[in-house]
Amino acid sequence: MKLHRLQQLETYIKKQGSVSLEQLCQHFDVSKNTIRRDIQTLEARRVVKKVYGGVVANSEDAPIPLSQRQLTMKSEKAAIAAKAAEFVRDGDIIALDAGSTTVHIVEYLKTKHRVTLITNSIPAITAAAGNDQLHVIVTGGDLLHTTNSLVGQDAIAMLKRLNAHTAFIAATSVSLEKGITNSSLIETDIKKAMMEISSRRMLLVDHSKFDTVSLVKFAELREFDALITDAPPPSEYRLYCEKYGVQEVVADASQPQVSSLPIKK
Template identity: 40%
Template structure:
């Protein structure tokens, strides 16, 4: 567990660049003494630099010190047929006149062609791939959240995104995740995006999660919602029985193309 925690702390610092010890305690649910020991170990390895009140990414050579996440283009090419099938199922939940949010991710963007024949659909998104995919379809109304470019997912982030979203009545949100588990819920690797996803779960009428089977039984860095907060769980094949039983017990609709 310590090895896993040290790895996750590295990833977290790479995302936020600098952070206080108190925040690390809150995120990783450990004592300040434990965090101090972890920080000391990472510092000895040359992975971080201690500053007043916290730690920061080592600016000498951050690309070598922190293993980068797999590039978006590489992730997007995996399980593509399955992702398209998931997106098609998700699009069938959208009705004429809906105001929806489409999340960043390698599956969600495939919803766009299936939405093109619907009437008066408004899509709010922070993802540049979704925006670009919508250009050939003039009937789709596209609203961008604006924000700061997050290159890992080619999406826009920042506290201004949540402020922007408060002006809109979103009926349905279609979200992505880097991992799903019964113990940790719906998780994501990016702290910058997790707060946005959390807001959408709490402020949409219905929330749908789009994940292929490779994301199931995986816990990533941060939990942004509980599984029972979802209305629809959309994946490419039936998950393990314990997930099916959990969905049935918590009134979550499981959708698969099989």
């Protein structure tokens, strides 16, 4: 319950920019003591800054460690990953970035055969180690501890030598005005490289990411072939997707189901 509230609180503050403690108490229907404790937690993560009488979003937008991100929206992220895995065919080559949602895809590839997995995610590599049907290609590079991923020019150079059928990409924030953004500058180069080498690009984000903005833009929503999320996005996003031919795929967090929807070629 607290983790869910913290995620909602973070999203709300980022959207508002600045907000008073009174407003937060009223919006979330909790006491000032509860809000103060939550703010203290978010401040420790460098997500927000306390000011007199309230709080502001941290303009530095420091990345939240992967270990913390994996604790939020767990069922939603698992459902999104399960839905994404339904679009992986036997013999496919897929690129998987180091997001806390995309890493779950590996768990749902057990019924697939002869799949090649290209990734810079240490947790994904570990999860794939027990599946002998997966051919795993590791990007190499420097270890980024906050995301437990491999980054840098060596990783990008390795990616540019390869080709993939589908890239599964996560993001910190999604905005029609500001585009698809991420909180880590160094990670965005990896995401861009994975998109460039792939014939299809799928964006995986839970519903809390919409109408939020993070540090650095790495793509526009229209650059993706599909958007996979856990709840119907706001109407303006649906209209945007229709206009640019981005397929919407909504996963059921209570019971992930097999998708019968064709993916755009």
